[in-house]
Amino acid sequence: MPPIRVLVAKVGLDGHDRGVKIVARALRDAGMDVIYTGLHRTPEEVVAAAVQEDVDVIGVSLLSGAHMTLIPKIAALMRAAASDAALVVGGVIPDEDVAALRAAGAVDVVLQDAPPDEVVRRVRAAAAGRGQ
């Protein structure tokens, strides 16, 4: 089986990249193909990269509180681009926003304090459900 391909992205203006780098490295150590966008990407840039790289999972990290604006936008752009990648959100997200993010199109929302192995497990699960 080919390795799971993951695009790990930071959108918006926040520069907190401690978590996203740990996630990227944990996924790579678990045998996945990981592409990291770097900081301050726009939703358009992230979706374009995901389509071009034909990834199974888009992992978006946000610690700025702008997730309720930016995640629905990414989901809408994915639909417009007919991307069937699984969208996973991580970062500092209030519990009460999780359901809304799932309704907007995120297949999973991984909150802070999730250890690296749990992130790997949930990304695998998301990839297995790609396109569903």
Added chain:
Amino acid sequence: MLDPDEIDRIRAEREAWEAQELRAFLARQPESQPEYRTVSGLPVKRVYTPEDVAGTPFEAIGLPGRWPFTRGPYPTMYRGRPWTMRQIAGYGTGEDTNQRFRYLIAQGQTGLSVDFDMPTLMGYDSDDPRALGEVGREGVAIDTLDDMEALFAGVDLEQISVSMTINPTAWILLAMYVALAQSRGNDLNRLSGTVQADILKEYMAQKEWIFPIRPSMRLMRDMIVYCADHMARYNPINISGYHISEAGATAVQEVAFTMANAIAYVEEVTRSGVAVDRFAPRLAFYFVAQADFFEEVAKFRAARRVWARLVKDRFGAARAESMRLRFHCQTAAATLTKAQPMNNIVRTALQALSAVLGGAQSLHTNGLDEAYAIPSELAMKIALRTQQIIADETRVTSVIDPLGGSWYVESLTNEIEAAVLDILRKVDEMGGTIAAIEDGWFQREIAESAYATARRRASGELPVIGVNKHVEPAAPSPVEIHRVDTEVEGRQLARLKAARAGRDEDRVRALLDRLGAEARDPARNLLPVTIELVRHRASLGEIVNRLRNIWGSYVERPMF
């Protein structure tokens, strides 16, 4: 220093103890770990004795307010007055944050500290498409001088010191602060406070940048020189280890990387012909108080000694004021947990105590809800009360550097200092701080430490109560959190529009052209023209855009 015979006698006694009491005891009950280390990874012994500081002359420890300042920058420390209790605040519009300021002052806070929203930090106006969803969310939104007026309404700038956590756009906020003070008839030489303005640690750790490194350094120089000329009590920079630590660095790396940045700033300013003793007394520092209590106390002491020696030996400073390190401290946000949030009060109290025993000049204690929201009013009040309890009830403030002379703390202070100097030598060999940033060296080192910490947390080797030890089933949070006011963006956009409608457009355009021309001449100081610009209601984003067209943007090579 004890005489060698005395040390020999102590060694003999320790060896006898190890052979008798200790050996017998270990045979019955082994210790819980094969080896013990600080959170930074420095090995620690079972017990310390005078042998461990036998090579440390008293002069290296010394007395407070005297070379090499190990014990504190001032001779009386908290006996004169306690540290400045400075809780950071910022959300919504200037009016919103102004209300929080008034609340905190009413609760006994003694300094102000401003947190800005992401667009303000990154140089975008609130109506920029990049600002969508971020206006007034993580801090206060500032576009024009009108917002600054609202932010500081009713606050006497000559009476209270104000710290602004702002970096790539720091010179614009400093210009607004000056313009506001001038419009009120304040004396600039009576203003106290600081802008963070530490751009190098942004490239290393916090990742809020606009321009490439070289023009950014020029802006730092312009601020330092402007303040040396016009603002006698103002700190034009807060050289910050906090964010380096929050990004994952160890305590040793935090101090070493901060010092590497400080060296680069001093070099930048002295290169322009300003003598070190003219500006070094106003350079201020900012460190975290992490979880390892004694390591943190030793870290602050070591940082003071390293800085004193650097400024004197490397840069030839002659004034004692240039050599004494003063620092603001914040407890460690990254140690706070979403699980069992009340535990965060205890973590913060212990971290705050280490800052006080380490001799901090000002302190922010984190809110218990910091792990998932910007702090509520109640969370901030508890955090402030924590400081007040330490200051007024514990009596730890009666004696200066009360852990000085502890064989353990002195030994750890020596070890941290030596490890910091090792890293600084390495940075010099790489061609200096900026070259090492461009190579990504600091960034890789920080990411390595962060990953190692995540692994140690996951394995339980680094216990985190409520997360990997003493875990409870998830419960609804007992804490009422700060909710974002959804009307903020609309109100902010309306004020920006009004500011633009009411200004002299030709004047703003002419000043922006002047800014562009002066930016092309590296010898010019950009503060005066920026002060004129903000006075005439040029917006932050307009000023940044003009310079971005000239200098370009910084682009980081993504790596992990």
